[in-house]
Every structure is written in C-alpha cells, then in structure tokens.
Amino acid sequence: MKYIDEYRKKDLILGVSSEIKKISKKEISLMEVCGGHTMAIHRFGLSSLLPPNISLLSGPGCPVCVSGQHFIDTAIAYCRQPGIILTTYGDLIRVPGSESSLEKEKAAGKDVRIVYSVLESLEIARKNPGCRIVFLGIGFETTAPLTAAAIVEASRHKLRNFHVLSAHKVMPPVMKALVQDGVKIDGFIAPGHVTAITGTGIYRDLPETFGLGVVVSGFEPVDMMQAILMLVRQIEAGKPGVEIQYQRVVQQEGNLKALKILNTVFRLADDHWRGLGMIPLSGMKLRPRFSAFDIEKVMPLGVPVAAEPKGCICGLILRGLKKPTHCRLFAKKCTPADPVGACMVSAEGTCATYYKYRE
C-alpha cells in the first residue's frame, strides 16, 4: 500500500456518494475546519457528489489566514532590525502586512530565509553565531510540537541566538467560538493531523454540550466522503459523537511524546484571530523557563495594530458566514498574484482555493 492511491479510487468515492444520498434526509451544514480539507473538497469536486440538503462550510483552519496582519507587521519589524535573520515557512512570505510583506522586505535586502523545516533554522543559528535568528512559529497542534522540539534542541545545545515569534494556535477554542457565535453547524469534519497529535479528547464537549457531530478525517477524497457519511449517520440517528475516520493515522490518545514536548515548551495564552478577535486560551506562547528563546521577551518591539484592508471580508469567510464569491474584491482586485487578504495568499486559504477551482 502507498496510502494515497487506494483513497482516490473513483468507484469507492461514487459508492460512498450514493450511500450518502440514500440515507441523508435532514438539511445540514458540515464545517471542514482544516484548510487541507477545503483544498481536497474543491480539488476533487466533492460538493458535486453530495445531495443538495448537505452544505459544506469552510472553517478557520488555515493558520496563515487566521494569524492576521499584526503578526506579519511584527515579523517585518523584526527583519528590519540589524543582525536579525528571519526564517519562515514559505506559506507566510507573500502575506501582505499593513504596508509591506516579507517577500518585499527580502527583495529590499533584508535577510529573510524560507525553510522547509524548523531544523534548518537551528542550522542557520549554528552557522551564524553573530546573528539572532527569528523563526516564525505558525500553525496548529500539528506544527507547534516541531517548534517546541527545536526549542528543546536549542536549549540542550545552548544555541542562544535561536528565537521564536510564536503565533501558534490551538483548534478547540475557535471551534467552540464559532458555534457560540451563531454559525449554523451540525457537525465538524475535524482535522486529521491536528488530532494525530492531540487525540480525540479535545472534542469531547462538542457533542455533549453543543449536540454536534465530530468525525476526524483524512485528506484523500475517499477519506472525506467516508467522514461525511459517518457524520450523516450520526446526525440522522440523532446521536452526535466523536468518531475517527482516519484510523490509519489517528489514535484516540494522540501522540503522547509530541504532546509532552509541546506542553514542556508552550503554555496556552489568549490570542487574536482574524475575523474572530480575541479568543481566550487559543494561542501558544513560550513558558517562562524558555523565555531566552522568545523574541518577544528578548527584544520587545511593541508594533502597533493597523486596520485590516478595506473591503476584505476574510473575517466573515473564516467564520463560514460568507463565501469568497460574496466578496466584491474576489478575482478582481484580489487574486493570488496580487492578494489583498491572507485567505487569497495561502494555497489552502478558502479564497485561493475558490479562485483556483472556480468555474
């Protein structure tokens, strides 16, 4: 098995599709939280295989999109300081801040480097003892343990010039915030790789308190169709619960080793989400014992918060309240080549996905 091709078989997808059509009676909205799921749905045209009574909503699971302009402005402010090398995943390089982007700063001669892994940032720190390295920590529970592991490594090897600017976030508070905000959701297609780390315990109160179905899904079309079938079964039976479709990767208890490193390095903190504002305990900041690696502690800059770009409805799109096609900038003033909002920049942003696969 290669664990990919088997999950793209047309016959299987169509078989599951007809089963969904057979049993689905209620008018329901399912939210795919993760940007990777949004991409898969559009890439494989899965909406067209569902009956009209099932709507899919895109959620706030694109870290680049929800991290907002202030994070980019802060990153830019750091890369403009003397003696700083800024390292980042490629996803962030083109995101517009209030007056620049990291790509523009790089073109203007600032030392901004794209890395595939945070481990490369450690290597850069080793090779440049005279510089401070600032790694942009972005991503959910899937990615944050990697940053944590790098900080543990830096601490172990006394690599004092390695620092992190953390915009890491956790998933459950925003899922609850959306429901409390009045977004009509009957069930969540929950993020497979986040849950591979966290385990399913983080979703426990969604069925219990809010009566919502939760199915943790893989990212191939067969996975997603099966996850939708499982949610439909839960909802039609009136028995919402937490189930795992992505059994080959996700275990109920998660990855205990990764969770231990994550909790050793990070603590939960209130955090700002584009379109949703401040959500209590939804972000991850470095614990005090690792403050030597926290650039915000070592070199605080106090970057002011600027207004979001005019006309951009990223915030409403991230809450599942509007679709990209409702935005008057979409595919006109805002395109992947010249994006206004973050949702158009990131490949997994809802706007970029709609743009790529638009009819």
Added chain:
Amino acid sequence: MCLAIPAKVLSVDGPLARVIIGDTEYNASLMLLDDVKAGDYIMLHAGFAIQKVDEEEARETIRLLNEVAGYSPDTDEIH
C-alpha cells in the same frame, strides 16, 4: 499547513530516519515519535515524523468502504 505525507522508512540512525516518498528521499527527525523501524510508514510533516501509519487500520478502512460501495474485496484488491 498541516500537510503530512505518508513516507516509508528506509533506515533509522539514532534520532533521524531516512524515508522515501515516491522516488525522493528525505530525512525525518524522530524527536516526536518513538519505536520507528525500517519498513514502517510514518507521516512526514516539515521534516518530522509525527505519527505512524497503521497498515491494519488502512486495510480495514478500505474493506469497509468496499462493503458500502458494494464490491467484494476479491474483485477490487488493493495492492
């Protein structure tokens, strides 16, 4: 961003595994995952192995779906 890809482990050397996806080899840090050995499949995410892929579960998922789709495993064998 949370993209992780199944990769086959070729060899393990202390905290590092050599893995292959298609024809391309990568290093995978094992700082976040224990008990990885050659022949296993792991999910590779930005240079780290973040979880193992369970072959039994993978086959079971396909078997269940074949049932839903109305195929017998004999005529639709997965290799």
